[in-house]
Each structure stands twice: as structure tokens, then as C-alpha cells.
Amino acid sequence: MTDARGQVSQPPARHPAVVLLSGGLDSTTCLAWALGQGFVCHTLAVDYGQRHRVELEAARRVAAALGVSDHREVRVDLRVLGGSSLTSEEAVPKRRDATALTTGIPSTYVPARNTIFLGVALGFAETLGSSDLVAGMNVLDYSGYPDCRPEFVRAFESLAALATRAGVEGARFQVHTPLMALDKAGIVRLGLSLGVDYSLTHSCYDPSPAGLACGHCDSCQLRAKGFREAGSPDPTRYAC
Numbered sequence: 310m311t312d313a314r315g316q317v318s319q320p321p322a323r324h325p326a327v328v329l330l331s332g333g334l335d336s337t338t339c340l341a342w343a344l345g346q347g348f349v350c351h352t353l354a355v356d357y358g359q360r361h362r363v364e365l366e367a368a369r370r371v372a373a374a375l376g377v378s379d380h381r382e383v384r385v386d387l388r389v390l391g392g393s394s395l396t397s398e399e400a401v402p403k404r405r406d407a408t409a410l411t412t413g414i415p416s417t418y419v420p421a422r423n424t425i426f427l428g429v430a431l432g433f434a435e436t437l438g439s440s441d442l443v444a445g446m447n448v449l450d451y452s453g454y455p456d457c458r459p460e461f462v463r464a465f466e467s468l469a470a471l472a473t474r475a476g477v478e479g480a481r482f483q484v485h486t487p488l489m490a491l492d493k494a495g496i497v498r499l500g501l502s503l504g505v506d507y508s509l510t511h512s513c514y515d516p517s518p519a520g521l522a523c524g525h526c527d528s529c530q531l532r533a534k535g536f537r538e539a540g541s542p543d544p545t546r547y548a549c
Contacts, residue, residue: 323347323348323349324347324348324349324439324441325348325349325350325351325434325437325438325439325441326343326348326349326350326351326434326439326441326442326443326485327350327351327352327353327430327433327434327437327439327441327442327443328340328343328348328350328351328352328353328442328443328444329352329353329354329355329426329427329430329442329443329444329445330352330353330354330368330371330372330380331354331355331364331367331368331445332354332364332365332366332367332368332369332370332371332509332510332511333364333367333445333510333511333512333528334493334496334497334500334507334510334512334532334535335445335447335488335496336368336444336445337371337500337505337507337509337510338445338487338488338496338497338499338500338503338505339443339444339445339485339487339488340352340371340372340375340377340443341375341500341503341504341505342443342487342499342503343443343485343487344375344376345503348441348443350375350377350379350443351377351379351380351381351433351437351439352368352372352377352379352380352381353380353381353382353383353429353430353433354368354369354380354381354382354383355382355383355384355385355425355426355429356382356383356384356385356386357384357385357386357387357388357396357419357422357425358386358387358388358389358396359395359396359419360394360395360396360401360514360515361395361511361513361514361515361516363511363516363520364511365382366511366520367509367510367511368380368382370509371509371510374506374509381433383429385425385429387419387420387422387425390420392419392420393416393417393418393419393420394416394417394514395417395419395514396419399416401416401417401514401515401523401526402415402416402417402526402527403515403523403525403526404525405527405530410453410527410530410531411453412453413453414453414454414455415453415527417514417526417527417528418453418454418455421456422456423444423446423454423456423457423461424456424465426444427442427444427465427484430442430444431469431472431473431482434482435473435474435475438475440475440480440481440482440483441482441483441485442482442483442484442485443484443485443486443487444462444484444485444486445486445488446458446461446462446486446488446489447486447488447489447490447491447492447496448489448490449490449491449492449495459486459489462484462486462489465484466482466483466484469482470482487499492535492538493531493532493534493535493536493538493539494534494535494536494537494538494539495539496535497535497536497539497541498539498541501539501541507543507544507545508544512528512529512531512532512545513526513528513529513545514526514527514528514529516548517548519548521546521547521548522545522546522547522548523547523548523549524547524548524549529545529547532545533545
């Protein structure tokens with residue numbers, strides 16, 4: 310490759326990034342975005358004792374389909390802490406109306422989950438010499454989780470600068486949140502424009518033993534709404 314002066318130039322460096330990949334709609338879209346930005350993506354899925362562990366299988370499918378060569382799973386069993394219907398026998402809320410979906414903090418909130426996930430991703434990034442993390446938080450169409458806000462993300466970046474050897478030595482960590490200002494329809498449109506095959510993904514909080522989506526939990530409702538408003542069929546397989 311030569312530049313305008315006829316001299317040989319090097320191709321732009323491709324930087325490594327750690328992408329938190331749950332196997333859901335949001336994180337899969339983030340992975341496609343990161344690949345499109347030219348990052349060399351290392352994906353990380355967390356087995357935290359969630360009742361919808363089928364999402365871990367979805368994460369493996371997505372990573373393989375998108376050509377990620379380094380997909381890892383880490384186990385952090387949050388069932389020992391409790392406090393969430395996703396990590397206990399407490400019933401997952403279903404059939405909540407549209408107002409309830411965007412107000413208050415539901416029982417599906419897992420205490421400190423995104424802090425823990427990003428902390429693990431930060432450690433992984435340090436081992437790779439990476440200062441880029443990618444995560445799927447968004448504020449416009451989420452279920453009331455406080456750790457999905459821009460303030461949380463910026464605070465975590467500040468923590469990363471203080472809590473790591475790389476940060477102390479001058480690295481500037483960035484948590485990329487390309488979905489932050491998008492609603493679910495916008496996320497679906499972005500993913501489709503990037504060629505995402507959403508049939509590979511899983512979103513339901515309370516799937517059947519066969520892994521079929523319930524269709525009524527908050528995550529199922531938000532996903533269905535997003536596809537409907539985006540004018541695209543949802544490839545999710547529902548139990549009823």
C-alpha cells in the first residue's frame with residue numbers, strides 16, 4: 310500500500326477490545342458494531358447463575374457466527390448473594406404495562422451486575438493490552454436498571470483509571486456504549502444494517518426447558534416491541 314507521496318504506508322492498526330456478550334439482542338448488536346469499527350474483538354460471557362443460562366449457548370453461537378476467535382466464559386455465581394428474580398426462585402414479573410417497563414426498578418435487577426461484569430472485562434482487557442470495552446447499556450428502552458445510565462459508565466471509566474496498573478501508567482480506558490441513545494427499534498435497525506442474524510440470539514428471562522421464549526417477561530416485551538416498530542419480523546421462537 311502506498312500513500313499520496315508514493316511511499317509505502319502501513320495499514321491502520323487494529324486495536325483489541327473486550328466485548329461483553331450475553332447472546333442477547335443488545336450485546337450481539339454491540340459486537341457487530343465493534344467489528345465494523347475495526348476492533349479485534351475478544352468476547353466475554355458471564356455465567357452468574359442466571360435462570361436463563363440458555364443465553365450462554367446463544368453467546369457461543371453468536372461469537373462463532375461473527376468470526377470471533379477468542380470467546381471466553383467466566384463463572385461468577387451471584388446466586389449466593391440473591392436479591393434478584395434472575396438468580397433465585399422468585400417469579401419473574403410478566404405482562405407489565407408499558408409505563409411499568411420504564412419506571413421503577415424491577416425484581417430482575419441483579420445487584421451490582423454491570424459493575425461486576427465490567428470489572429471482569431476490565432481485568433481481561435488489561436491482560437490483552439487493551440483499553441477498550443464494549444457493552445450494551447441503553448437508557449431509552451430499558452427496564453429501570455440504574456447501571457445502564459451514562460453516569461454509571463463515565464464513573465466506571467474514572468474507576469478504571471485509578472484501579473489498574475495500566476490506568477496508573479497512563480492508559481485511558483473507554484467503555485463504548487453504541488446503543489446508549491437508541492430505543493429497541495433503533496437497535497434492531499442498527500443490527501440489521503450490520504448484517505446481524507437475530508435468530509442466533511436469546512432475550513427471554515424465563516425460557517421454557519426447551520429454551521423457548523415466554524413472550525411475557527420485560528425482555529420479551531421490549532424485544533417484540535423493537536422488532537414491531539422497526540418493521541422487521543422477530544425470529545424468536547416462543548413457547549406459546
